[in-house]
Amino acid sequence: xxxxxxxxxxxxxxxxxxLALPSRxxxxxxxxxxxxxxxxxxxxxxASLGQLPASILPAPSEVLxxxxxxxxxxxxxxxxxxxxxxxASGLIVGGTIAFSFGLSNGLSxxxxxxxxTTIQMVRNIPNLAxxxxxxxWFGIEEGAKxxxxxxxxxxxxxxxxxxxxxxxxxxxxxxxxxYGFSGFALFRRVILPGAxxxxxxxxxxxxxxxxxxLIVAETIAAQSGLGYMAMSAREFMxxxxxxxxxxxxxxxxxxxxxxxxxxxxxxxxxxxxxxxxRRA
Amino acid sequence: MTQTAFKQERVSAAGASVxxxxxxxxxxxxxxxxxxDLDIKPGEFVAIVGKSGSGKSTLLRVIAGLxxxxxxxxxxxxxxxxxxxxxxxxxxxxxxxxxxxxxNVAFGLGPTPSRQDALSKARNALEAVHLADRGPExxxxxxxxxxxxxxxARALVSRPDLLVLDEPLGxxxxxxxxxxxxxxxxxxxxxxxxxxxxxxxxxxxxxxxxRIVLIENGQIALDLDVPFPRxxxxxxxxxxxxxxxLLSALLKSKSQTEEYVI
Numbered sequence: 001x002x003x004x005x006x007x008x009x010x011x012x013x014x015x016x017x018x019l020a021l022p023s024r025x026x027x028x029x030x031x032x033x034x035x036x037x038x039x040x041x042x043x044x045x046x047a048s049l050g051q052l053p054a055s056i057l058p059a060p061s062e063v064l065x066x067x068x069x070x071x072x073x074x075x076x077x078x079x080x081x082x083x084x085x086x087x088a089s090g091l092i093v094g095g096t097i098a099f100s101f102g103l104s105n106g107l108s109x110x111x112x113x114x115x116x117t118t119i120q121m122v123r124n125i126p127n128l129a130x131x132x133x134x135x136x137w138f139g140i141e142e143g144a145k146x147x148x149x150x151x152x153x154x155x156x157x158x159x160x161x162x163x164x165x166x167x168x169x170x171x172x173x174x175x176x177x178x179y180g181f182s183g184f185a186l187f188r189r190v191i192l193p194g195a196x197x198x199x200x201x202x203x204x205x206x207x208x209x210x211x212x213x214l215i216v217a218e219t220i221a222a223q224s225g226l227g228y229m230a231m232s233a234r235e236f237m238x239x240x241x242x243x244x245x246x247x248x249x250x251x252x253x254x255x256x257x258x259x260x261x262x263x264x265x266x267x268x269x270x271x272x273x274x275x276x277x278r279r280a
Numbered sequence: 281m282t283q284t285a286f287k288q289e290r291v292s293a294a295g296a297s298v299x300x301x302x303x304x305x306x307x308x309x310x311x312x313x314x315x316x317d318l319d320i321k322p323g324e325f326v327a328i329v330g331k332s333g334s335g336k337s338t339l340l341r342v343i344a345g346l347x348x349x350x351x352x353x354x355x356x357x358x359x360x361x362x363x364x365x366x367x368x369x370x371x372x373x374x375x376x377x378x379x380x381x382x383x384n385v386a387f388g389l390g391p392t393p394s395r396q397d398a399l400s401k402a403r404n405a406l407e408a409v410h411l412a413d414r415g416p417e418x419x420x421x422x423x424x425x426x427x428x429x430x431x432x433a434r435a436l437v438s439r440p441d442l443l444v445l446d447e448p449l450g451x452x453x454x455x456x457x458x459x460x461x462x463x464x465x466x467x468x469x470x471x472x473x474x475x476x477x478x479x480x481x482x483x484x485x486x487x488x489x490x491r492i493v494l495i496e497n498g499q500i501a502l503d504l505d506v507p508f509p510r511x512x513x514x515x516x517x518x519x520x521x522x523x524x525x526l527l528s529a530l531l532k533s534k535s536q537t538e539e540y541v542i
Contacts, residue, residue, distance in 0.1 A: 175374040176387070178346060179434075180365075185391035193378040270378040270418050 058240040063247065066240035075229070080248065083225040086142070087214050087252075090149025095206060098154040099199075102161025106195070107187075112162075119158060127152045127209075128216055140221035145214060152213040153206035160202025164195030197271060200264050207256040215249060295323040295474030296366075296441035298343060302352035305338055305498075312338045313350070314498040322357075322441075325468060325475045327489035329482065331530065335498040337446060340478045344368045344444040356442060367440035369448040373427035375419040381430055382406065382415035388434035405433040408467060425456035429463070436467060443468075445477040449484065461487055465510065482526045486519060487512050494529055502529050 040060055046052045047059030054062065070076035101119065105112040127148060138144035168191050176190045218227025226245050233241035268274040298320040305313040312335045320326050330336040341347040342354060344366045356366065367388070375384045385402035386393065393401075406412050409429040419427060428448055435443055445464075449457045465488055468475050479485050485492050486506055494502035504526070508519060 171370070171372060171374050172376055174346065175368075175370065176376075178344070178368050179387055180390035181387075182391075189379075189387075189391070190376060193376065196378075268378075270380075270420075272420060 055237065055239060058243060062240045063243050066238070066244050070229075070241070070244070076244075079224060079226050079229045080252075083214060083218065083227070084252070086145045086218075086225065087149060087210050090146050090214065091153050091206065091210050093146060094150030094153040095157050095203070097150070098157035098202075098206075099161055102158045102199075102202075103165065105158075106162045106165025107191075116162075119155075123155045123159075127213060131217065131220060135221055140223065144221065145217050145225075148213050148217045149210055152209040156205035156209060157199070157202040160198045160205070161195065164198025164202075165191060167198070168194035197264075197268055200260060200268070203263075204257065204260045207260060208253070211249060211253050211256070295472055297322045297355075297357045298442065298474065298476070299355040299357075300343070300352065301354075303339070303342060303354065304351040305335075305342060305347070305349070312498055313342070315352070316495075316498070316500060318493065318500065320474060320476065323472050323474055325477070325488055325490045327477045327479055327485035327492045328495055329479060329485050329492060329526065329530065330495035332480065334495045336478050336495045339495060340444055340446050340476065343476060344446075365440070366442040366444045367435040367438065369428075369431055369435045369443065369445045371447045371450050373419070373424075373431040375427055375430055375434075377418065377420050379419075380416050381411065381419055381422070384419055384430055385415075385433045385437050388437040390438070401437050402433070405437040406430070408436065408470075409433045409463065423456075425452050425460060428452065428460060432464070432467070436471065439471065440473055442474045442476070445475065447478055447480065450479070450481075457484075462511065464488065469510075482523050482530070483514060486523055486526070487514065492526065494526070502526075 043052070043057070044060045047054070047057070047062075052059070058066075067076065101115060105116055130148065130151065134144045134147055138147060172190055172194065173186070176186055181189060214225075215227045218225040219231050222228040226248055230242050230245035233239075233245070264274050298318070300316050300318040303313050303316040303318075304311065316339060328336045328339060338347070342350045343356075346368070375381075376387070379387065382399065382402050385405050386398040388405070389398050389401065403412065403415060406415055409432055411426060411429055411433070414422070414426075419430060422430065431448070449460050452460060461484060464475075468488075475488075477485070477488060486508075489506055492502075492504045492506060493500055494504070496502075504522075506522065508516070512519065
């Protein structure tokens with residue numbers, strides 16, 4: 001009788017999954033792209049009909065032509081590469097420092113008492129307000145961009161790492177300790193996986209701030225990069241290049257966001273919110 | 281019920297003995313345990329019952345090694361006099377959601393088992409709780425009762441001499457609970473470990489335990505042997521008579537939690 005009860009409950013739970021079509025193949029997959037596509041068509045049409053002067057907004061076809069021109073001259077690749085490496089190095093430097101502080105403050109009360117208040121004070125300074133000072137310190141060399149981007153990405157990663165570690169379920173920690181887990185094993189098997197969703201949220205915020213900071217810094221003080229390309233194009237009234245630069249920013253932002261989504265899906269496959277298919 | 285034997289050789293089937301001498305525990309000025317003396321024989325199944333606030337869970341945490349700030353002497357002798365650690369089953373399953381079911385069971389082997397060995401032991405333990413084919417799935421697809429079965433497998437995978445159970449069936453529905461009780465009884469009979477179960481359910485205590493200890497205001501108020509043969513039938517007259525005796529003992533005991541200041 002008891003065996004029956006157990007078996008029945010086992011079967012009932014086995015079937016929870018909804019029959020969802022793969023979203024990319026369904027007609028629903030087109031819906032998000034309808035609005036941008038319509039805007040593009042209206043934009044092209046009004047420019048072609050002469051309603052929209054090229055000095056205000058060039059037609060999409062002209063932007064494409066500019067892209068092709070700059071691509072062939074190698075200018076686009078160089079500037080995009082420079083911007084990308086600045087963004088990446090800032091993210092790595094700032095992110096690593098932030099992650100270390102988040103870890104040590106999350107794990108040690110002493111470390112938290114020593115540094116958290118200071119970090120919270122500095123956090124309230126808008127990082128772009130530092131630009132005049134940074135130019136005085138570093139000029140317009142790479143150091144300035146590295147500093148600003150690192151500074152910007154530091155806080156979201158720090159706060160979310162710290163918060164993630166502090167909110168790991170204490171019952172799970174007690175359970176793991178009772179099974180002999182401590183030190184690094186406890187960290188790797190329980191604390192880090194428990195904090196990971198929060199850490200990745202921090203990373204996504206950081207990516208947004210990373211581009212914003214970099215673009216502003218390149219627009220104000222730089223001799224290369226996408227921001228510089230847009231600013232020098234403005235001086236020659238090349239609106240097509242300015243628009244192209246803006247579009248590339250949008251594209252890079254999307255790429256960075258998608259990259260984190262992929263990381264989330266791979267590393268948080270256990271999490272119901274990120275699960276695509278059940279592991280069989 | 282099918283056989284729940286592990287597929288491995290068990291060298292000795294004896295559990296640990298547990299000896300408590302004058303155990304006290306205070307939280308500030310509030311004394312929760314006031315000199316508890318208790319002897320538990322190897323392989324015995326002891327149920328600790330009591331009202332909430334009586335100190336039964338505190339006593340359990342002391343025995344389980346989760347609480348070290350107590351007074352008195354606690355001795356746990358493993359089989360053959362070897363010192364052993366208690367395994368604990370909590371009221372909640374406490375399964376890390378980021379580890380698959382089989383990895384959750386392997387947690388019970390501690391931080392450094394060899395991967396291959398851990399997996400085969402975990403598979404056997406899962407089989408013992410009738411969840412052999414669910415190993416690769418995530419724990420959150422399971423029902424409450426199945427999660428507790430995984431937690432039981434995790435507690436058993438290291439083949440403990442002492443299993444400490446903190447109201448592990450308290451949150452389950454009545455039917456699942458009966459199934460779990462008989463699973464627990466079978467596994468205990470197969471494995472021969474010493475079991476200490478904290479519960480507020482008199483019927484559950486009578487169904488499972490060799491001996492029932494009633495805790496009241498931090499002291500042992502009643503120590504009762506349960507002589508019925510296993511598996512026990514809840515409907516029998518003697519069973520009901522003993523249940524009645526226990527319930528009235530529980531009800532007339534004055535609990536400290538009823539003192540209010542408004």
